[in-house]
């Protein structure tokens with residue numbers, strides 16, 4: 001009897017140390033709230049790097065607001081910083097660098113020291129907070145604006161990129177951009193849209209832009225008073241003067257995107 005009790009005790013205690021089952025490992029996430037945003041990090045991320053990300057978020061908000069000519073962003077949201085694309089896929093369902101889910105007030109983002117997606121993802125949240133979700137045929141405006149704000153990881157300006165797409169016949173037809181945005185090469189769709197968004201804002205302002213955002217591509221003529229194709233031809237002739245010869249462009253390098 002005594003022997004049996006001893007064996008049982010051994011069996012029961014073998015997986016427990018100080019009341020904890022050693023088969024179970026702790027995953028600790030820590031969070032901090034600064035103004036309207038709560039930031040979540042894995043406890044392994046050094047404090048210095050967390051503070052850097054938070055500061056970058058705050059700076060990005062200011063810069064994003066300036067781009068769209070707005071004053072403040074007060075929406076209460078959460079930002080989950082994850083450590084790898086594998087983790088992104090697990091939690092957000094998408095193996096991207098970042099994902100802004102407007103209707104859930106949450107951003108998933110990979111914590112990285114270079115080429116951070118913070119400014120891009122913050123712009124999604126801010127612009128949708130100001131103008132609402134985009135029409136089905138305006139996803140290109142949402143991604144274009146976020147790409148214009150967040151940058152492209154390449155050494156070329158948006159104008160040079162657009163010029164290269166024109167000279168090499170890579171421009172994607174506007175019908176595809178508007179109605180089937182996610183079907184084409186994303187290095188082209190995102191940057192082509194970013195250039196067009198910047199052109200629309202710089203040339204015609206935000207009133208019309210935010211209308212097109214909400215009402216969709218089919219209403220372009222109604223909102224702007226001319227066909228989109230007419231604007232594309234105008235851009236073509238403006239760039240022809242600026243770039244009379246083809247520009248040098250490393251497509252292979254560019255097409256790798258942000259690594």
Ligand SMILES: [Zn+2]
Nearest residue numbers: 120124143146
């Ligand atoms: Zn995006």
